Amino acid sequence: MRHLIVTGGGGYIGGRVVRRALAQGWAVTALSRSRRGVPVGARHVVWGLGEGLPADVGDAQGAAVIHLAHDWGVRAEANAAGTQALLAGCRAAGVGRFVFVSSQSARADAANIYGRVKWGIEQILDRDGEVSARVGLVYGGPVQAMFGLLCKLTGMTPVLPMIDPWRKVQPIHIDEVAEGLLRLAERGGRGWVGLAAAEGVAFGTFLKVLAREFHGRGLMVLPVPVRFALLACDVSARIPFFPTVDRERVLGLAGTRAMACGAHLAALGLEVAPIEVGLRREVGSRRAILAEGRGLLRYVLGAAPGVDLLRRYVRAVGGGGAVARPWGALRVMEAFAGPVLAGRLDLALALAEASPEGERALMAGSRFGRLARxxxxxxxDGVMLPVRVAAAWWRRG
Amino acid sequence: MGEGVIIVGSGPAGVSAAWPLLQAGVAVTMLDADPGGALPAAPEGTMAGLRGNASRWQVQFGADLAGVAGRGALSPKLGMPLARAVLAGFEAGNRIGVDGFVSLGSLAAGGLSHIWGGAAAVYDAADLAGFPFGEAVLAPSYAAVMGRIGVSQVSGFSPPVGRVWAAAGRRPATDGFELEPARNAVLRADRDGRGGCVQCNLCLFGCHRGSIYHSDQELPALLAMPGFSYRRGARVVRVGVDAGRPVVALSGGEVVRGQRVLLACGTLATTGLVMRALGLARLRLLSNPVAAMAFVVPGLVGAGLPERGFSLGQLAFRLGIGGGVRAAGMLFAADGLPLSTFAGQMPVSRPVALRLARALAPALVLANCYLPGGFSDNAVVLEADGVRLVGRTTAAARAGLREAAQRLRRALAGLGAFAIPGSLTLAAPGADAHAAGTLPMGGDGPGGTDLTGAVSGLPGVHVVDGAALPALPARHYTLTIMANADRIARLLAVA
Incomplete structure (x- = not known):
């Protein structure tokens, strides 16, 4: 059985890699400080960054290592030293392939410490079978890490201040990262390999898609200067319950440069889907579409939709994600609805009418009562007429 | 294959041509493009029962929910699962492209007759003005076809239509406006394994009792006739002549020969086959410009929906629009339609539109109105791979339909049904499903055919469907196509 050793196997990406590796028939040993987050089925060995390859890791001869562990808390150099120690152990034990998980921001002159540290570590991998994976902006999976932060931020406010929203980022779904890392673990390599969408997307667009797909709402991204953003980071750290935005993350984003990785993906046979498509695999996305269906159906019906009707709505929407966050005021929103939301409202209307609860709602009361309502x-609607007219005029203009 | 006659298509024209030949002892092979796979089953029960039923969505949208997005803008019935299944694959199967024309055709056994409105109009002398023969020639064929399919005049009306009819009985007919109960190919009593209409009002979803005629119903009786053979899944892709005899090639590459070939695969498909065979660059295509409109009978607004009903045409009208032009159409009730088909067109918010539609549904009279084919300006153009249908709505058609709508509005207002402002909708060319006249009998231009639909340049090949009609009056034309196919087959049976 192929043996895979994963450091940081309980983390955001690590957990996902371990689960996928198990499903693909690897024997997996997860190295991390605690068992927390390590998927069932993997062997766990207590290990901390700075230690070499533990003796009880099992048969390391010819095994593959995916090194994800990164210590955000200690001084930066500790990461390099820790990786050095692990790598030495692996080389001594005759490990076949060593995959170091690096970052798109890895550069000698990166703006953030993280990028410089990752670059430094890349330099010590200089043998065949030792490869660095420069990973783009990872989204999907558990709402954690950078993805978790962006989810929270886009769901919080309709207007989001953001540095440099035009800068291109290269998103990649967490499952695509995991698959890419496993393919590298199997084949090895040398130098660095980019794991990210070959085509960049503006960061502001990324955030808007996230807001739409995850929270079913529009988002306005307000560009702010980096300096102001750094100040905001410091302030955010002092506001209770507000997600803390790390200076490092801001600098990482601000320093992102385009990474040519199309050839890498092709060589790995890895398909990276556009973010709209990737996000629709997510639980959060499904939750948003359910919320949208419930809201729109309730609006046209004037009564709560049953489970079957709601399920039909989600099925009828098909692959499409949520487009509306139905928090009331639909009477006003409807007037301003673009073709996409209008299509969803028509869908809700057709499905609602053809349901038992729709028939009950339409039949309720006497003829007089129905006509009065x-x-x-x-x-x-008459009172709303000026709004509708204005909206129609605005849409045309 | 032997010396018999090959009929391409199992629609109303093909079946009507088969009977006289078989009765005269001529062997017939019917080639049917039907790709297999059953059409959606017609729902049982009544529309009233379906309304609150938990499985209504399946009937209305199909189990795959594909019908939710709907094609309803043209005609409510075209969005139904049955119509989608009947129409599926027609354009690709016949290599038809479109440009401003709605191509409606079918590969299914029985063809478009599965989703026709059942209107069975007999052309009078004025309607036959452009034909190379008169009423007397067609009369026996009309009688034979009507005897086979069963035609009845509507007697029980939905409440709003009934009020219009009752008011019409009390008033003298006004300037050129004629109204009469519609004649439909619908059985009143059980016959030949088909059930009589019980007014279940599920017409648009397919008639589970078989009361509404479709030509597929005649296949068992045809199969019982000596000399009849039937091949399902035989899609004809080419027609031609080999050693003086007509031949057809099937999609699988097989070649079928016969004494004669009768093309009955529907105007659009037949036209494509002949154009490709003769290399005809461009042919005129007739269609009936059509508009739809809604009227309301105020006293019925908000009433309960009736337990029984009938979704096909209930009253037929004709009216003159000046210049000797006659427009015609049908009045329908809306109590069998999904409300979403018209709620979407109301200029109010959707929750109100839904309730308004429900309040109006028992009070609505829907009308369609056709102009003669002379008002259309369409063409079939030969292309490297297939044909393209090019449609254009003429200014005359637009003006004629507006004029007709105006006169209809006035006439119905006098009968207690008032037009809903803004409800007039002009459909795109082709949406009438009355494509005709590309290979006209008696025509002397390219594509012209003789009295037996024989195509000059293709000996032994006859056109027996709508393509052969030399003119298209403002009437429903299916019964006439059937009668003409019957007439041609009678001539060929003794030739």
Missing amino acids: LSLGLVV
Whole structure:
């Protein structure tokens, strides 16, 4: 059985790699400080960055190592020294392939410490079978790490200040990262390999897609200067319950440069989907579409939709993600609806009518009562008429 | 294959041509493009019962929910799962491209007759003005076809249509506006394994009792006739002449020979086959410019929906629009339609639109109105790989439909049904599903055919479907296509 050793096997990416490796039939040993986050089925060995390859790691001869562990807390050089110690141990034990998980920001002159440290470590991998994977902006999976932070930020406010929203980032889904790392672990390599979307997408667009798919809402991204953002980081650290934005992350983003990795992906046979597609695999995305369906159906029906009706809505939307966050005021929002939201409302209307609860809602009361309710609705619509006219004019203009 | 006659297509024209030949002892091979796979089953019960039913969505949208997005803009029935299945694959299967034309055709056994409105109109002398023969020639064929398929006049109306009809009985007909109960190919009583109509109002989803005629129903009886053979899945891709005899090539490469070949695969598909065979660059294509409109009978607004109903045409009207032009159409009730088909067109918010649609549904009279084919300006153009249908709505058609709508509005207002402002919708060319006239009988231009639909340049090949009609009056034309196919087959049976 192929043996895979994963450091940081309980982390955001590590956990995902371990689970995928197990599913692909690897025997997996996860090295980390605690068992927490390590998927069931993997062997766990207590290990901390700075230690060599532990003696009880099992048969290391010919094994593959994916090195993810990174210590954010200690002085930067400790990461390099720790990796050096691990690498020495691996070489001595006759490990076949060593995959170091680096970053798109890895550069000798990177703006953030992280990028410089990752670059430094890349330099000590100089033998065949030792390869660095420069990973782009990872999204998907557990709402943790950078992805978790961005999810929180985009869900918090309709206007998000952000440094340099035009800068291109190269997103990649966490499962695509995991698959890429496993392919490298199997084949080895030398130098560095980029794991990210070959085509960049503006960071502001990335955030907007995240807001739409995850929270079903529009997002306005307000460009701010880096200096101001760094100040905001310091402030955010002092506000209780507000997610802390690390200076390092801001600098990492601000220093991102385009990475040519199309050839790398092709060589690995790895397909990296556009972020819209990748996000739709996510639980959060499904939750958003359920919320949208519940809101729109309730709006057209005037009553809560049942589970079956809601399920049909999600099925009928098909591969599409959420487009609306139905927090009331749909009567106003409807007037301003673009073709996408209008299509969803039509869908909700057609499905609602063709359901038992729809029939009940439409049949409720006496003829007089129904007509009275209808008249009231028409009066409200009449009051809303100027808004509708303005909205139509605005859409056309 | 032997010396018999090959009929391409199992739609109303093909089946109507088969009977006289078989009765005269001529062997017939019917080639049917039907790709296999059953059409969606027609729902049982009634529309009233379906309304609150938990499985209604499946009937309305299909198990795959594909019908939710709908094609309803043209006609409510085209968005239904049955229509989608009937129409599927037609353009690709016949190498038809479109440009401003809605191509409606079918590869399914029975063809478009699965989703026709059932309207069975008999052309009068004025309607036959452009034809190379008169009423008397077609009369026996009309009688034979009507006897086979069963035609009845509507007697029980939905409440709003019934009020219009009752009011019409009390008033003298006004300037050129004629109204009469529609004649439909619908059985009133059980016959030949088909059930009589019980007014279940599920017409648009497929008639589970078989009361509404479709030509597929005749296949068992045809199969019982000596000399009849039927091949399903035989899609004809080419027609030609070999050693003086007509031949057809199937999609699998097989070549089938016969004494004669009768093309009955529907105007659009037939036209494509003949154009490719003769290399005809461009042919005129007739269609009936059509508009739809909604009227309301105020006293019925907000009433309960009736337990029984009938979703096909209930009253037929004709009206003159000046210049000797006659427009015609049908009045329908809306109590069998999904509300979403018209709620989407109301200029109010959707929750209100849904309730308004429900309040209006029992009070609505829907009308369609056709102009003669002379108002259309369409063409079939030969291309490297197949044909392209090019459609254009003429200014005359637009003006004619507006004029007709205006007169209809006035006439129905006098009968207690008032037009809903803004409800007039002009459909795109082709949406009428009355494509015709590309290979006209008696025509002397390219593509012209003789009295038996024989194509000059293709000895032994006859056109027996809508393509052979030399003119397209503002009437429903299916019954006439069937009668003409019957007439041609009678001539060929003794030739």
